Amino acid sequence: MENLRLYPRYRHITRREASAPRIVTGTPDDLARRVRDLAREADGAVWLVADANTAAAAPEIVDALPAARATILPGTPTVVPEIELAEGFARSVTESDSRILVVIGGGSLTDLAKYAARVADVGLISVPSAASVDAYNSARSALRIDGYHRTPDARVPDAVLASPQIIEAAPAELTLAGIGDLVAKIIARLDWELGALVTGEPFSLRETDWSARAARHALARLRHGGLDAAAFPALDALLVTGRAMRVGGSSRSAASSEHTIAHLWEVAIADEVESLHGLLVVRAAQYVVRAYEWILERLASGTAASEPWPRQEEAGWQERVPADMQPFLGKMREESAGRVVNDVSVAERRGRIDQNRGAIVELARRTLSDAGRGLAALDAAGIASILPQVPDHWVGRGLQWVKYLRNRYSMFDLAFEMGWEPELLAHMGVSE
Numbered sequence: 001m002e003n004l005r006l007y008p009r010y011r012h013i014t015r016r017e018a019s020a021p022r023i024v025t026g027t028p029d030d031l032a033r034r035v036r037d038l039a040r041e042a043d044g045a046v047w048l049v050a051d052a053n054t055a056a057a058a059p060e061i062v063d064a065l066p067a068a069r070a071t072i073l074p075g076t077p078t079v080v081p082e083i084e085l086a087e088g089f090a091r092s093v094t095e096s097d098s099r100i101l102v103v104i105g106g107g108s109l110t111d112l113a114k115y116a117a118r119v120a121d122v123g124l125i126s127v128p129s130a131a132s133v134d135a136y137n138s139a140r141s142a143l144r145i146d147g148y149h150r151t152p153d154a155r156v157p158d159a160v161l162a163s164p165q166i167i168e169a170a171p172a173e174l175t176l177a178g179i180g181d182l183v184a185k186i187i188a189r190l191d192w193e194l195g196a197l198v199t200g201e202p203f204s205l206r207e208t209d210w211s212a213r214a215a216r217h218a219l220a221r222l223r224h225g226g227l228d229a230a231a232f233p234a235l236d237a238l239l240v241t242g243r244a245m246r247v248g249g250s251s252r253s254a255a256s257s258e259h260t261i262a263h264l265w266e267v268a269i270a271d272e273v274e275s276l277h278g279l280l281v282v283r284a285a286q287y288v289v290r291a292y293e294w295i296l297e298r299l300a301s302g303t304a305a306s307e308p309w310p311r312q313e314e315a316g317w318q319e320r321v322p323a324d325m326q327p328f329l330g331k332m333r334e335e336s337a338g339r340v341v342n343d344v345s346v347a348e349r350r351g352r353i354d355q356n357r358g359a360i361v362e363l364a365r366r367t368l369s370d371a372g373r374g375l376a377a378l379d380a381a382g383i384a385s386i387l388p389q390v391p392d393h394w395v396g397r398g399l400q401w402v403k404y405l406r407n408r409y410s411m412f413d414l415a416f417e418m419g420w421e422p423e424l425l426a427h428m429g430v431s432e
Contacts, residue, residue, distance in 0.1 A: 006214050057130075111141035140154050176386065183258075222381055268324070328405065
């Protein structure tokens, strides 16, 4: 039976810095015995959360728990991780006097259960149903709150029970979504170090390096062994990136502009496009890599900053927000409150860009080459047939407004402050 390779090493290295869930691997029957023992120790005070699909993926574990203490959601439509649903889970746990919550599921169910366990103040056991997300051992939940993506504090699971058989039997689109999300870790590596070079932002080489290495490992398994061979290594890599976020205290090592754009799409076109988070991230990453390659070419050729810097555009950005982006204006104001963009700050950052241009170029070349290989491996695995078709209009909105939707320095910010944004958007086919 295949075991985790990377996560145990990273967990050992960081064990003194933050608590980490126990990771137990085994057959479904092995894990069911563990759960049965757990329920017996808790006098049956265990609440199960799953949906029809994830319960069917791990029937041995479902059968090991009391049937009366469970929330089993329908398999369709796809669960939307809204905070109200998580609060409902917490009420069920509290009213039943349960002491432990067990969740069988992927990203949405796990995020809901993590938040519910924190609210109810009970133990949490996670049983991943697919290598689809990095949520299984992170300390935050991705939830829909007041109409937008937020990441409130959540309970880190006490244990993650992982079965290679369950992970490998998951639908291909779920595994592709998880491996697709790993491409973002490579892009995040570029943007975080760029932010450190240009803005002086605190940067942890360890967290970002481990996340990017884990991602490259899983993508190499996909290239050389196909989807089945990559499934459990992908879970291994996702556990590493979840742990890196926990130790680093943010998602900076795991997500950048591609996630910001994907989160916009998840809300803005939910009625038009229903897709897994990781697949939206892949679609966004395709555009981001293309945009970053254009910026890289400018940097490598020694193109100077345009004069003057776009002061008027920055000063009047709120008045330029179009009607269809108005629902996100509150979020953009919140994020932009932390941005410092004025004559002095832009001059300083332009100076640092020129001073570090060679290092940025080398970093971007290496990163974009790795990201490009990852996207090519996903394409060879058949991801193109299941990627969402995002309307061109909303692709443009994401590229235009990404820097205001998240206060997280990226290559898009560099292009804006160097005065290259109009040409970049024209290159990407974006018009007002």
